[in-house]
Amino acid sequence: MRLREASLDAVPGPVAVLRLLGSARPADVAPALAALTPDQLAEAVATAALPLAPAVVAYVSRCGPAAVRRMLARRLVQQPEHVAPRPLGLEAYVRVLVEEAPVDADLGAAVTRLRALALEALCAGSLSAEQVLDHTRPAALALALAVCTPAEYARPWFRRATGDVRVLLARRLAEELGEDHVRWAAAIDLSGSFAGSVGELLHSDEAPGSVHRFLHPHRSSHATQNLLLALAPRDVAARYLAGLVETRRPNVVAYKMDWMLRSGPLSRPLVARGVGGSVGGQRELLGNDLCPDFVLEQVHGGYARHVMYREIIPPKVLKRAFRAYAASEPAHEVRAWAVSLLGERTDRLMDLAWSLTDAPTLLHRLVAAVLDRADPATLTCLYGALAEAAGPEPVWALDLERAGSLDAVQPAVRASMAAGSAEPLVEAAKRIPRRHWLDVLDEEAFGGQMLRDEAELDRTGHFPLEALVAARLDGRPERWAEVARQVAGGRMPVEAVVEGVVAAAIEEIGESAAKTAPETPTEAAPETTAEAAPQTPAEAAPQTPANAAPQTPTKPAPQPPAASPIAAPPAHAAPSASTT
Secondary structure: OHHHHHOOOOOOOHHHHHHHHOOOOHHHHHHHHHOOOHHHHHHHHHHOOOOOOHHHHHHHHHHOOHHHHHHHHHHHHHOHHHOOOOOOOHHHHHHHHHHOOOOHHHHHHHHHHHHHHHHHHHHHOOOOHHHHHHHOOOHHHHHHOOOOOOOOOOOHHHHHHHHHHHHHHHHHHHHHHOOOHHHHHHHHHHOOOOOOOHHHHHOOOOOOOOHHHHOOOOOOOOOHHHHHHHHOOHHHHHHHHHHHHHOOOHHHHHHHHHHHHHOOOOOHHHHHHHHOOOHHHHHHHHHOOOOOHHHHHOOOHHHHHHHHOOOOOOHHHHHHHHHHHHHHOOHHHHHHHHHHOOOOOHHHHHHHHHHOOOOHHHHHHHHHHOOOOOOHHHHHHHHHHHHHHHOOHHHHHHHHHHHOOHHHOOHHHHHHHHHOOOHHHHHHHHOOOOOOHHHHOOHHHHHHHHOOOHHHHHOOOOOHHHHHHHHHOOOOHHHHHHHHHHHHOOOOOHHHHHHHHHHHHHHHHHHHHHHHOOOOOOOOOOOOOOOOOOOOHHHHOOOOOOOOOOOOOOOOOOOOOOOOOOOOOOOOOOOOOOOO
């Protein structure tokens, strides 16, 4: 099942180490992999699904045992689509920016093209988040690197790289702009067309361009205005959106607001404005692939059609939307929609039927709509749901209508008639295989669903796992080595292992500090003007900053060449995305 496969704990053992290292800084990969035995590393490389994090591939290719290097090379030759391009260093990156400087007409396509190059370099460690924000022009390109798109979400190294940029960007914005709503508004309006860097953008007095430059391109999954709005203080963001509504140019307001509502990332103030805004704005929001599920669940009859025809609809959303849709649309429209689910989306139809067992009349309408089109397996599943909701009699009547005679009814229906019970129908339905709705999604659609969680509206830093790694393990090779040893040995879950290793390390530091501290003499101590506050063991120990250079591990680890560490400022964690 997709949910299980996406979990770090899906396959315990050495392969879980490689999965966890996707969320690590490139500079921290070496000490973790050096802690594995050659057999453990070979097992991990042989069984891990491709692609692997670029820093993992670099370490194994240059520093791994010969047999493991050959094994990895063989797998990459067999699946060349997973071979990452050579990452750009800072000098080459700046040269590419100059040579391929986008013009206004080509801005959207150029940002997409250059963003892919910069993101690969961030993931490999040949560029840092600081270098990206300091040297990247135009500002739209740098800001786009702080957004993880649905297609990238499944790759933890993309989540980590974009999170590093977002954390640093959020810190700089807070330092430079604070609560100054005028400067925030100027930066938001100008960000999509400004030719300079992000730092220059924040100090620019350039007037915003035309509304068409604000809206370019037609839609974006990493719209600069949306990102800055998401990182702004909530009061500032709400004031900016209110200012748009109060302007005397209603057409411009509609264009800007609709464009932001159809783009990404979305934020809580923007979603709140869309839900309570114009009819057009609500439609744009409901049509956005990133529209949160909690908004879709609240849809009423007038907008249910926009939800029903979405490509991705979780069962809990579909259940509520269908009730509103069936109550507001004519019967032939509901019938046509139900028939459209037959075939590739039959699983969605069956999920919907079983979610309506508390509404037998509506469920009867659904089953009747596809009675003469559904295949026998689908009908068996639908009959079971209807029998569960209303008893066997409605099923007998429907199948007799379909078959025309008792001799032609389905076997489960005949068994139910003979027993005078719904049980044969329900049991037959339970034997019909159904795929989990997440299992039918490709990687981009799966990532889009993860990004539709309500918690994503408030995220200003890393995703939850990457936030844990950044706060607990960044720049601490001895912790990474211990985590790798325990995870490779089968200890799970990974998050608990990380917290356990950190707690043990803090306790060890405290005990070491207590042993080396000078004993307090029994004689009276010299007088002091103030009494010193007692220190805990952790406070008494020297603290290592989160962004300090990695300490020397007890077992020297070979380092892959050309891997410059990405400094990771303190992360802002968000709750885990829901997938139910």
